[in-house]
Amino acid sequence: xxxxxxxxxxxxxxxxxxxxxxxxxxxxxxxxxxLIDTIAAPAPLSAAAAAAALTLLDGDTPVWLDAPLAAxxxxxxxxxxxxxxxxxxxxxxxxxxxxxxxxxLPPFESFAIGSLENPDCSATLILQVRSFDAGAPxxxxxxxxxxxxxxxxxxxxxxxxARLVANRAMFPRGVDLLLxxxxxxxxxxxxxxxxxxx
Amino acid sequence: MTVTYNFAYLDEQTKRMIRxxxxxxxxxxxxxxxxxxxxxxxxxxxxxxxxQVTAAILGPTDILKVIDQGSDDTTNAVSIxxxxxxxxxxxxxxxxxxxxxxxTRHRIPETPLRDNQVLVFQVPIxxxxxxxxxxxxxxxxxxxxxxxxLVQVKLYEDIARHGHIATTYAYPVKVDGRYVMDPSPxxxxxxxxxxxxxxxxxxxAGREKRIYAIPPHTRVASLDFDDHPFERWRHPGRCALCxxxxxxxxxxxxxxxxxxxxxxxxxxxxxxxxxAGHGPDAPGATAPDPARGTEASHG
Numbered sequence: 497x498x499x500x501x502x503x504x505x506x507x508x509x510x511x512x513x514x515x516x517x518x519x520x521x522x523x524x525x526x527x528x529x530x531l532i533d534t535i536a537a538p539a540p541l542s543a544a545a546a547a548a549a550l551t552l553l554d555g556d557t558p559v560w561l562d563a564p565l566a567a568x569x570x571x572x573x574x575x576x577x578x579x580x581x582x583x584x585x586x587x588x589x590x591x592x593x594x595x596x597x598x599x600x601l602p603p604f605e606s607f608a609i610g611s612l613e614n615p616d617c618s619a620t621l622i623l624q625v626r627s628f629d630a631g632a633p634x635x636x637x638x639x640x641x642x643x644x645x646x647x648x649x650x651x652x653x654x655x656x657x658a659r660l661v662a663n664r665a666m667f668p669r670g671v672d673l674l675l676x677x678x679x680x681x682x683x684x685x686x687x688x689x690x691x692x693x694x
Numbered sequence: 695m696t697v698t699y700n701f702a703y704l705d706e707q708t709k710r711m712i713r714x715x716x717x718x719x720x721x722x723x724x725x726x727x728x729x730x731x732x733x734x735x736x737x738x739x740x741x742x743x744x745x746q747v748t749a750a751i752l753g754p755t756d757i758l759k760v761i762d763q764g765s766d767d768t769t770n771a772v773s774i775x776x777x778x779x780x781x782x783x784x785x786x787x788x789x790x791x792x793x794x795x796x797x798t799r800h801r802i803p804e805t806p807l808r809d810n811q812v813l814v815f816q817v818p819i820x821x822x823x824x825x826x827x828x829x830x831x832x833x834x835x836x837x838x839x840x841x842x843x844l845v846q847v848k849l850y851e852d853i854a855r856h857g858h859i860a861t862t863y864a865y866p867v868k869v870d871g872r873y874v875m876d877p878s879p880x881x882x883x884x885x886x887x888x889x890x891x892x893x894x895x896x897x898x899a900g901r902e903k904r905i906y907a908i909p910p911h912t913r914v915a916s917l918d919f920d921d922h923p924f925e926r927w928r929h930p931g932r933c934a935l936c937x938x939x940x941x942x943x944x945x946x947x948x949x950x951x952x953x954x955x956x957x958x959x960x961x962x963x964x965x966x967x968x969x970a971g972h973g974p975d976a977p978g979a980t981a982p983d984p985a986r987g988t989e990a991s992h993g
Contacts, residue, residue: 508700508701509701511706511709512751512752512753513753515709515750515751516751518717519713519716519717519720520894522717522720523720523907523909523910524909524910551710551713552710552713552714552717553710554707554710554711556711557714591714612839613837613838614834615722615725616718616719616722616727616728620717638870639723639908639909639911639912640910640911640912641911642890642892642911668722668872668873672718672721685720685721686722687723
């Protein structure tokens with residue numbers, strides 16, 4: 497294990513700027529929002545996922561890492577040092593999940609989806625995608641979207657559209673998705689309705 | 695020794711906790727997310743919930759506007775504006791169009807909001823069912839089961855007693871066809887502005903420790919009946935200062951003999967109109983019919 501990589505140079509303002517990016521993305525599902533304060537983190541943790549992690553994680557938020565991330569001890573060490581978040585081995589125990597290989601994303605139901613009484617006690621999944629220019633275009637509607645929004649992202653699981661439909665059917669329970677490339681974020685909260693693959 | 699605060703007063707762990715609550719609130723429109731509300735250097739009831747939400751989202755490039763009942767000049771608004779001017783060093787404004795974050799107590803500005811703005815409401819009682827059912831366990835269950843008959847009964851009792859829905863502020867709404875939500879004590883005149891609004895709307899209740907949200911372009915319907923549709927209401931007549939006949943008016947008592955005038959509640963809207971040359975047109979403009987009037991605009 498090498499020397500630990502640094503966190504945000506300006507933790508207060510970088511976290512604020514990153515949060516506003518994530519908030520804007522979540523408030524306008526399907527919109528791609530650039531993240532300025534991305535940060536070099538141990539591979540395969542991407543720069544934007546790392547920024548989101550520093551912004552949202554702390555000792556109160558158990559985090560689950562998928563196999564490629566869990567295989568690199570540097571990733572867990574970096575997250576533990578900078579955020580203090582406990583790293584859990586069961587997806588169901590996690591408030592956040594970071595996924596480097598979205599094609600092998602476990603089923604949404606294996607994460608916390610909340611209860612009807614407390615739907616907020618549910619996981620936020622941070623999926624590292626390669627780009628927003630590839631993949632089947634997904635047409636979505638719902639709160640935050642004036643008419644319809646089109647989002648492309650790859651890689652994603654083959655059954656991703658069916659999962660989105662099932663996630664919406666569970667509303668108000670469900671998981672919320674943050675899709676991040678190295679420099680941008682787009683969100684698909686549980687409130688989105690899939691209109692189809694445009 | 696100079697005392698310096700963290701940017702926007704709150705510590706970073708508190709901000710993260712509030713930010714996570716805001717994200718869940720946006721993902722579940724209208725649902726009240728519990729959060730660990732902090733003591734703020736102002737009393738409950740002065741906007742501690744709104745202040746915490748504002749502190750969690752505010753950045754150095756934001757321009758902040760704070761209104762209390764539509765006015766930029768009341769104690770509450772001035773104090774909160776100064777608070778963030780001092781602890782965050784952000785620019786402040788009274789002009790709705792220039793602001794990126796607007797914290798409000800009990801009004802939505804008359805000037806239509808844009809998509810790069812966030813409206814932060816101060817909320818005293820976030821639970822629309824609380825006066826009908828005091829137990830949190832029960833109201834939580836009612837929201838879970840979408841069991842909102844009790845609210846309709848309350849509105850029906852208004853009609854039975856008064857002949858019309860007499861609820862004039864904090865008028866309950868349904869967000870995206872799912873959660874019934876208290877819009878905070880805004881006049882029902884403002885309710886239609888919440889629907890399909892381009893700006894993000896965040897609600898913070900400090901004492902009651904709840905945060906909720908309406909994402910942009912979300913359907914927000916005021917509850918009503920087919921034979922008693924929701925009606926906006928404003929004092930009929932024109933503003934005594936700018937002559938506006940479409941803004942929400944405040945009644946101002948001007949002496950000990952009951953003389954009164956009606957002026958725009960939104961001071962920025964009124965000032966902008968006067969600066970543009972508008973004034974009271976007709977002499978009768980200052981004394982509108984005191985009888986209850988209804989604008990024929992359904993929302």
